[in-house]
Amino acid sequence: MESAILLISCPDRKGIVKEIAGFIANNEGNILHFDQHIDTHKGVFFARVEWDIADFRVPKEEIENSFKPIAERFFMDYSLHFSSELQKVAIFVSKQEHCFYDLMQRFHSGELNGEVKLVISNHEDMKPLADFFGVPYYHIPKNRENKGEAEAKELKLLETHGIDLIILARYMQILSKDFVDRFRNRIINIHHSFLPAFPGAKPYHRAYERGVKIIGATSHYVTEVLDEGPIIEQDIIRVSHRDSLEDFIRKGKDIERLVLARAVKWHLERKVLVYDNRTVVFD
Amino acid sequence: MESAILLISCPDRKGIVKEIAGFIANNEGNILHFDQHIDTHKGVFFARVEWDIADFRVPKEEIENSFKPIAERFFMDYSLHFSSELQKVAIFVSKQEHCFYDLMQRFHSGELNGEVKLVISNHEDMKPLADFFGVPYYHIPKNRENKGEAEAKELKLLETHGIDLIILARYMQILSKDFVDRFRNRIINIHHSFLPAFPGAKPYHRAYERGVKIIGATSHYVTEVLDEGPIIEQDIIRVSHRDSLEDFIRKGKDIERLVLARAVKWHLERKVLVYDNRTVVFD
Amino acid sequence: MESAILLISCPDRKGIVKEIAGFIANNEGNILHFDQHIDTHKGVFFARVEWDIADFRVPKEEIENSFKPIAERFFMDYSLHFSSELQKVAIFVSKQEHCFYDLMQRFHSGELNGEVKLVISNHEDMKPLADFFGVPYYHIPKNRENKGEAEAKELKLLETHGIDLIILARYMQILSKDFVDRFRNRIINIHHSFLPAFPGAKPYHRAYERGVKIIGATSHYVTEVLDEGPIIEQDIIRVSHRDSLEDFIRKGKDIERLVLARAVKWHLERKVLVYDNRTVVFD
Amino acid sequence: MESAILLISCPDRKGIVKEIAGFIANNEGNILHFDQHIDTHKGVFFARVEWDIADFRVPKEEIENSFKPIAERFFMDYSLHFSSELQKVAIFVSKQEHCFYDLMQRFHSGELNGEVKLVISNHEDMKPLADFFGVPYYHIPKNRENKGEAEAKELKLLETHGIDLIILARYMQILSKDFVDRFRNRIINIHHSFLPAFPGAKPYHRAYERGVKIIGATSHYVTEVLDEGPIIEQDIIRVSHRDSLEDFIRKGKDIERLVLARAVKWHLERKVLVYDNRTVVFD
Incomplete structure (x- = not known):
C-alpha cells in the first residue's frame, strides 16, 4: 500500500482540520493517521496526515499543486512525502x-x-x-x-x-x-x-x-x-x-x-x- | 474557557474526519485537540475532539442534537461532554x-x-x-x-x-x-x-x-x-x-x-x- | 530485634573486612548486612555493617569504645547507630x-x-x-x-x-x-x-x-x-x-x-x- | 591484574564473613569486592568475594584445597574462579x-x-x-x-x-x-x-x-x-x-x-x- 504524508505547520486558526480532511476526503483518500498538535502559547498548529492513495483521484505528481491553494490560504509551511520514497x-x-x-x-x-x-x-x-x-x-x-x-x-x-x-x-x-x-x-x-x-x-x-x-x-x-x-x-x-x-x-x-x-x-x-x-x- | 468534548468510535471509512471537523468549523468552533486512532485490523475509527465553545454558534444544550445526523450517518458510538461538568x-x-x-x-x-x-x-x-x-x-x-x-x-x-x-x-x-x-x-x-x-x-x-x-x-x-x-x-x-x-x-x-x-x-x-x-x- | 549499624570509610588496605567481621563474630554478634564498596581510583574503603545485638557480649553503651582501637588502626571515619534510635x-x-x-x-x-x-x-x-x-x-x-x-x-x-x-x-x-x-x-x-x-x-x-x-x-x-x-x-x-x-x-x-x-x-x-x-x- | 572469585552459599550462622575475610587477609590477599546477602526467611547466606591474587601467598592451583576446611566447617556450596579464565x-x-x-x-x-x-x-x-x-x-x-x-x-x-x-x-x-x-x-x-x-x-x-x-x-x-x-x-x-x-x-x-x-x-x-x-x- 502506498501512502502520502503531509507535514504541516501554520498559525492556528479555525477550519484548518476541516480543510485538510476535506482535501483528502473529497478526492477519495482514506486517512490512515491524523496527528495534530497546537502550541497554545505560540498559537501554532502542527499536523502530520497520512492517507492511502490507492483510490486517490489526484495523481501522485499533482498532489502538491493541488494542495497548494489550501496551504497558501493558511500560510502553511508544509512538505509532501510518499511512503514509497526511500x-x-x-x-x-x-x-x-x-x-x-x-x-x-x-x-x-x-x-x-x-x-x-x-x-x-x-x-x-x-x-x-x-x-x-x-x-x-x-x-x-x-x-x-x-x-x-x-x-x-x-x-x-x-x-x-x-x-x-x-x-x-x-x-x-x-x-x-x-x-x-x-x-x-x-x-x-x-x-x-x-x-x-x-x-x-x-x-x-x-x-x-x-x-x-x-x-x-x-x-x-x-x-x-x-x-x-x-x-x-x-x-x-x-x-x-x-x-x-x-x-x-x-x-x-x-x-x-x-x-x-x-x-x-x-x-x-x-x-x-x-x-x-x-x-x-x-x- | 469552556470546551466541548466528543468521544467517538465507529466503523472506519472515508470522510469521517472531514465531517467532524466540518461540524465544528462551520459553527465557528475552534479545535483545541483532535486525537484520532484507527484500529486497522478491526477497521474501527476512534476520536476525541475538544473545541472551545466560546463563539460556537450552536447553544450548548443543542450540540448533541445538532451532531446527531452525522453520528447516525457514520454509525457512531459517541458521547458529548463539557469541561465545565465536574x-x-x-x-x-x-x-x-x-x-x-x-x-x-x-x-x-x-x-x-x-x-x-x-x-x-x-x-x-x-x-x-x-x-x-x-x-x-x-x-x-x-x-x-x-x-x-x-x-x-x-x-x-x-x-x-x-x-x-x-x-x-x-x-x-x-x-x-x-x-x-x-x-x-x-x-x-x-x-x-x-x-x-x-x-x-x-x-x-x-x-x-x-x-x-x-x-x-x-x-x-x-x-x-x-x-x-x-x-x-x-x-x-x-x-x-x-x-x-x-x-x-x-x-x-x-x-x-x-x-x-x-x-x-x-x-x-x-x-x-x-x-x-x-x-x-x-x- | 535491635541491631547496631556501623558506617565506615577509610583508606583501603588489606585486612579491613577481617577486622570488622572479627570484632562482631568474636563478640557473638550475628551479621545481618555487610555492604562494602571500594573506590579503586581514590583508594577508599566504605562499609555499612549491621548486626543483631541480642546476644552481643559487649553492652550497647560500650560498643563504640570497644571498636575504637580497630577504627584507629585503620584511620577510620566511622559512626555507630542503633536501629532502636528514632x-x-x-x-x-x-x-x-x-x-x-x-x-x-x-x-x-x-x-x-x-x-x-x-x-x-x-x-x-x-x-x-x-x-x-x-x-x-x-x-x-x-x-x-x-x-x-x-x-x-x-x-x-x-x-x-x-x-x-x-x-x-x-x-x-x-x-x-x-x-x-x-x-x-x-x-x-x-x-x-x-x-x-x-x-x-x-x-x-x-x-x-x-x-x-x-x-x-x-x-x-x-x-x-x-x-x-x-x-x-x-x-x-x-x-x-x-x-x-x-x-x-x-x-x-x-x-x-x-x-x-x-x-x-x-x-x-x-x-x-x-x-x-x-x-x-x-x- | 588477576583476581580470584569465590561464590558461596551456605546455612547462615555467626562468623562466616570473618572466616572468609580471614582466609584472604591472612594470606595477603587484597579484597576487591565483598558482596553478601542473607535470605532471612530461609536462613541462607550468599557471598561473592573477589580478591587480587598478585601477592597471595597460596599458589593459584592450591587455593581451592586451602579453602576447603572453611567450606566444610560451614557446609558451603562454593565454586572458585579466576578472572583470567575465559x-x-x-x-x-x-x-x-x-x-x-x-x-x-x-x-x-x-x-x-x-x-x-x-x-x-x-x-x-x-x-x-x-x-x-x-x-x-x-x-x-x-x-x-x-x-x-x-x-x-x-x-x-x-x-x-x-x-x-x-x-x-x-x-x-x-x-x-x-x-x-x-x-x-x-x-x-x-x-x-x-x-x-x-x-x-x-x-x-x-x-x-x-x-x-x-x-x-x-x-x-x-x-x-x-x-x-x-x-x-x-x-x-x-x-x-x-x-x-x-x-x-x-x-x-x-x-x-x-x-x-x-x-x-x-x-x-x-x-x-x-x-x-x-x-x-x-x-
Whole structure:
C-alpha cells in the first residue's frame, strides 16, 4: 500500500482540520493517521496526515499543486512525502562501533526504512563492517589544517549520492556552519549525556565526577551551536556508586544505540517537525 | 474557557474526519485537540475532539442534537461532554491508606478534576482522613452473608449522590456482576501486579516467590471477571534479591498510587475509550 | 530485634573486612548486612555493617569504645547507630503541598522511621495538615531583611527539639552558610530538575523552553553552593510535545515526591555515606 | 591484574564473613569486592568475594584445597574462579537476527568477556555473520522425528569445544530434559515477555490482544519446565494503542537484546547465584 504524508505547520486558526480532511476526503483518500498538535502559547498548529492513495483521484505528481491553494490560504509551511520514497542515508563514524553496528543491523533487517548509500569516516576501523553489508566506505582523515578540504570532499560525495539524511554515529568531529546549513534538520547526532547536562566533551567523566545517579543520551538535529540543536529523543539508565567510569561508558552505549535508532526511525518515517529549536514527534 | 468534548468510535471509512471537523468549523468552533486512532485490523475509527465553545454558534444544550445526523450517518458510538461538568466521584477503601490519601491530596490540590462526594468502606480506619477533607464517610461492613444487602446500601448512596465514577482505592472486596453492570466502564480498580501476571490475591507474595526482577501495578475498569477488565495504565519498579517481601509491598505502593492517579485523571478528562476489552487513551 | 549499624570509610588496605567481621563474630554478634564498596581510583574503603545485638557480649553503651582501637588502626571515619534510635526530624515547607503531604503519610504509616518533631514554614498554608497529624507548626516569615533573625529562631527551635535531620520539602528559601554548617549532611533538599541540568530557579520553565523529552528530580544534601551538594537520588519521567509547561510541573511533582521520600528513607536507615561531594548509597 | 572469585552459599550462622575475610587477609590477599546477602526467611547466606591474587601467598592451583576446611566447617556450596579464565560459549540461533548480532558485537568489542567457540542453528540464515566474525557455524536442522539425533550431534559439538555456557539467542526449539540436565544453570534463554505473564508461544500476540500498556523481556536459566527457570534479568518498554502488533514485536526486540546481554554479562563475570529457582545477582 502506498501512502502520502503531509507535514504541516501554520498559525492556528479555525477550519484548518476541516480543510485538510476535506482535501483528502473529497478526492477519495482514506486517512490512515491524523496527528495534530497546537502550541497554545505560540498559537501554532502542527499536523502530520497520512492517507492511502490507492483510490486517490489526484495523481501522485499533482498532489502538491493541488494542495497548494489550501496551504497558501493558511500560510502553511508544509512538505509532501510518499511512503514509497526511500530516503538516502550517509553514516559518519569514527572509531566507536556500537552505534554504527546497531544502525547497520537495523537497516539490514528493514526496521529502518532507508538506503545507506555510503559511510564516511576519519578512520579506517569500521571498513570491514561496511564491506560486510556492501556499503561503500570513504576514509577521509581530518585534522585542524585540512578540515575545509575534507568537508569539501564529503559534501561532494553527499551530493553525488543524493543524500537526504546524515547520521553522526558517534562521529567525534565538529561540522562547520556551512556544512550544517546545507543539511538543516537533516543531520542527526547522538550525544552521550542527558542534555543540557554535560554538553561538549567527556560527558561520562563529568557525570561520574558529579556523582549523578542516572546517565542519559540525547539525539538531536545538529545546528551551528554545539549540542544545542532541537532534541528528538532522550533516554536514561540508572547508575550507582558501584559503577566505575568504565561502567558509565559501557551502560551509556546501550542507551546511545537505542536513542539514536529511535530518532532516525522517526525522521525516516517523517514523524518529526522542528519548530523554535524544539521538536514535535508524532510517534 | 469552556470546551466541548466528543468521544467517538465507529466503523472506519472515508470522510469521517472531514465531517467532524466540518461540524465544528462551520459553527465557528475552534479545535483545541483532535486525537484520532484507527484500529486497522478491526477497521474501527476512534476520536476525541475538544473545541472551545466560546463563539460556537450552536447553544450548548443543542450540540448533541445538532451532531446527531452525522453520528447516525457514520454509525457512531459517541458521547458529548463539557469541561465545565465536574464528575461526581465515590471512593471505596478498606484499611490501606496510601492510595486513598494520595487521591484525596490530588483532588484537594485540583490536580484531579472532580468532586469526591463520599467515601465508602468496610472498615472505620480511613474516617479521620475523610473528615479532614470534609467528605462524608460511610462505614458498610461486608461479609459473606450480608453482601447483597451491603451492596444495596451502597447502590442507594451512589444513586442519591448521582455518582459518575467509582474508584476502588485498594478496596479488597469483589463486587457482584449486578453492581458492575450498573457502572460499566465507570469503576476503576488498582491491582497490585503487572497484569496478567499474578491476578487474584497476594500478587506480591507470588512475585517474590517467583523471583521476578520487576514488579508492577495495573489500573483497569472492573468487569465481572476478576482482574480481566480493560487496562487503562500500568507501571513498574525494579526489585532485586536485596528486597524482602516487605520491600516488594512497600515499593509497590509507590507505583499503585501513581498508576491509579493517572488512570483516574485520564478518565475524568474524558481521554479513555473502551473497545474490545482494551482501551484507547488519548493522553 | 535491635541491631547496631556501623558506617565506615577509610583508606583501603588489606585486612579491613577481617577486622570488622572479627570484632562482631568474636563478640557473638550475628551479621545481618555487610555492604562494602571500594573506590579503586581514590583508594577508599566504605562499609555499612549491621548486626543483631541480642546476644552481643559487649553492652550497647560500650560498643563504640570497644571498636575504637580497630577504627584507629585503620584511620577510620566511622559512626555507630542503633536501629532502636528514632531520628528526630524537622520539615521545612513553603506553599506547595505535594511533598509535605506525601512525607507526612509515610511517617504516619511507619514507612519512614523517624519522629517528625516540628514543621517550619514561611507561610501558614500547611498548618491544617500539620495539625491533623498532631505536629507543632511554626510560622516564621522570611524576607531579605529578617533572614538572619528568622534563621536564629529556626536554629533555636531545632536545638530545643534535638533535631537530627532537616527535610526541605519544596522550601523555596536559601539557607545561609552558617545554618548549613550546623547541619552538614543532615539537610536533604529536593530540586525539581535532573541536576546538573537546570540548577537554580524555574527549572521546569527552562526544561520546557529547551524542548527536553525527559524531566527529572534530584534529592541532595544541602551545601553552601546552591544545588551542588552530594546527590542522594534522582529519577525521571518522560514528557513530549503534548505536555504543556503545566503538565511538566504536574508530572514533575510525582517524581519529586518519590525521589525525596527515597532519599529520606535511606538517610534514616543510615544507608548513605558522603565522600568527595558524592554519595555511596547501600540501598 | 588477576583476581580470584569465590561464590558461596551456605546455612547462615555467626562468623562466616570473618572466616572468609580471614582466609584472604591472612594470606595477603587484597579484597576487591565483598558482596553478601542473607535470605532471612530461609536462613541462607550468599557471598561473592573477589580478591587480587598478585601477592597471595597460596599458589593459584592450591587455593581451592586451602579453602576447603572453611567450606566444610560451614557446609558451603562454593565454586572458585579466576578472572583470567575465559569461558567458552556456544550460541544457538534460529532465523531472528537481532539478539545474535547484538551478542556478537558485544563479544567482539570485549564488552562480554568470553570466547564464542561455535554457533549452532536449525537454519542457515545466520551463517554469513558467523563467518564475518570467524566463528564456526553448524547447521543442524530439527524436526519432531530427528530431535534426539540432532541433540546428540549438538552435545558432541559442545563437548568437543569444552563449552561452559550456552546462549539461546531467540532459538525457537525446546531442549530435552536430558540436554538441560547436562548444562544445569549454564543455559541462558531470552523469553519475549515479562514472565510469568505470557509464557509459551506468541507472547506479543497475546500481550497485544490483552491490551497491556507495557511489554517486557525475561532472561532466565533454562530448566525442564518451559519458561519457568530462575529469572536473571527483566526489563520493559511502554506501548500504547498507537502501537500495532508489529510495533510490539519491533519494540520488544530492543529489550530482548538488552536483557539477554545483561544476563550473559553477569553470568560470565560470575555474579549470579541460583537458589530455590531464584537468582541472587551481585551486579
